[in-house]
Amino acid sequence: MARIEPGNGLKSAESHKSLRSTRESLVLTDGEGNSFSSDSELNGYTSERQTDKYGFIGGAQQYSEQSAENIPPEVLRQREAKWLDMLNNWDKWMAKRHKKMKLRCQKGIPPSLRGRAWLYLSGGKVKREQHKGKFEELDSQAGDPKWVDVIERDLHRQFPFHEMFMARGGHGQQDLYRVLKAYTLHRPEEGYCQAQAPIAAVLLMHMPAEDAFWGLVQICEKYLPGYYSAGLEAIQLDGEILFALLKRVSPLAHRHLKKHKMDPILYMTEWFMCAFSRTLPWASVLRVWDMFLCEGVKIIFRVGLVLLKCMLGSQDKLKTCQGQYETMELLKTIDTRYMQEGFLVREIIELPVSERNIEKEHLASVRRWKETRGELHCKSPPRMHGAKAIMAAEPPSHQDLRQNPTIIVESPLATKRNGEDKERKKTKEEKNGKKNHSPTPVAANPFPEPSEPSPLLKDTAMQGSNQSLSSTEHDTYL
Structure with a gap:
């Protein structure tokens, strides 16, 4: 039986040498399978190569034209509009149009909305709303020294060729530490496993620390329960x-x-x-x-x-x-x-x-x-086979799924409409003013017409845009 030391790594007894070798491969190699001999090789990496569109400056996972598909801008704009509609009506889509949602996930989530979509799919959005303040509470605590020490030693090993995690003590490593430490406090009986670090790092590339924490919780508890527990x-x-x-x-x-x-x-x-x-x-x-x-x-x-x-x-x-x-x-x-x-x-x-x-x-x-x-x-609890099963097991309220816009963008068409509305209103006021100065008194309208609300960008045509839609929430961390 596998024996787990602090860190829940893959260290094993003599009868399980394969588990020990797997632990070493998880901890001591980069994405290319190359062993690092010193910290300077990990975080002192310098290169004249430019950062790719995903934030990598080198390594096996750096973007290449051969490894990825190119989507025309107009197609991407259309997909963004569809995903914005799904996010605004998430419960209805999950209940009645899940097959269509699955097809859209298979086609690929638009990069500008991937972080928010992942949070909704995993159920992390609902967890965050139902436990407001929980992450801040965990983040403020010191943490178990046993786990803190192991986590700190692992930080520089996560995606060393990615600009977010290259610098020792940089914002990427700081947030990764916060997320992993918070999880050990959230599940002290489970603690920390070294394979959780890359999972948390991927989430942090697309969302803030609090969201990444709840995404990690959902993956560990719903998608892959028991994967990171003692004994493996x-x-x-x-x-x-x-x-x-x-x-x-x-x-x-x-x-x-x-x-x-x-x-x-x-x-x-x-x-x-x-x-x-x-x-x-x-x-x-x-x-x-x-x-x-x-x-x-x-x-x-x-x-x-x-x-x-x-x-x-x-x-x-x-x-x-x-x-x-x-x-x-x-x-x-x-x-x-x-x-x-x-x-x-x-x-x-x-x-x-x-x-x-x-x-x-x-x-x-x-x-x-x-x-x-x-x-x-x-x-381990029974695992949930995807977003629909997670939502069915713990039905959220409409409030849990509500988005909180932080940026409102108006299209040129909306601006034009506002101008026309103001012009009509001004003309109407002038006419009313003339009538009020006439010999025959006219009673003022007790129910003035309300001004028409400005339509948001998602209500307008998008085919002509070559820019990514702005998020109404935290879409991406970088």
Whole structure:
């Protein structure tokens, strides 16, 4: 059985060397699998290369034209308008038009609204409204020194090539510390696991610290319950589920891994615990997360199955993998063409793996676990398969979903209408003034016409705009 030291890392007993090696890979490598030998290499990184559109200045996850799809500006504007409408009527869309929402998540959430959409999809928005002041309360507390020490040591290891987390003590690392420390106070029985840090960092790239905290809470408690608890039983169970599903998706890959006695924990731990945030090109990470937060953990399973099928699913590929070592090396260096946004998203959507398939294999895995290892020590709550299940389990009030606009933008058309309204009003007043000075007295109108409210940008045509719509809430942190 795995033994967990402070930090809930993947440190294990002698019988679980694979868990120990996985811990080292989670902590000591960058996105390219390169070990860092000193802190200066992590945060003293200098380069003449410019920051890409996602904030990366280097590393394997830096943006490249080959790894991402380009969306025409007019299409992006139309998608923004549709998402603004969904966010303004979230409960109705979730109840009556969830399939359409799922399709829009599969197409990709507009970058300007991704942070807000993630918060709504995960249920973090509702949690934040229902527990106002909770994050500030946790943030003001000192925290358990045991966890604080481990968190501080991990800060500089999270996305060292991203401009938000490069500087030691910079605002990115400060907020990451605040979020992770707050979670250890929120769930002291669970504490901190090193794989939570990249999850929190991805959220912080898109939203303020308080929102990122509630997003992390929802992922840890609803989407991936038990993943970050002592013993790592939940991730081991999901490894067995992945292996069972692989038999249906790619029998050849399944036979190969079984022949070489490759425990799933060897290759899937970082994939699942970090939700592929350290594995895929960044454009692909964002698309996977759009679908993951909408549809649940089945998306994570599908990504893993697609990668295994593509890398080990043909005789030609297996010719170079004659043993366990060669197979592991192959899975550590996945061919970039299989991780590209367009290819990967299509494969994920088309793969026939449902929530029912996962739950069926989950029951079988739990039964085998009890027969061979005894009772499970981690009593995790049942996971929720996506946004709809989360909302159904804890129905929010209309107030919980209400948006709080901080910026109101008027279009030129709206300004023109306001001018016309003022002109009409002025003309009317002048006419009334002339009538009042006439010999025949006229009673003043006791019910003056109210001025027409200014329409917001979302009510006007958008095709001519090449600029991103301004948010009415905190859309992005950067």
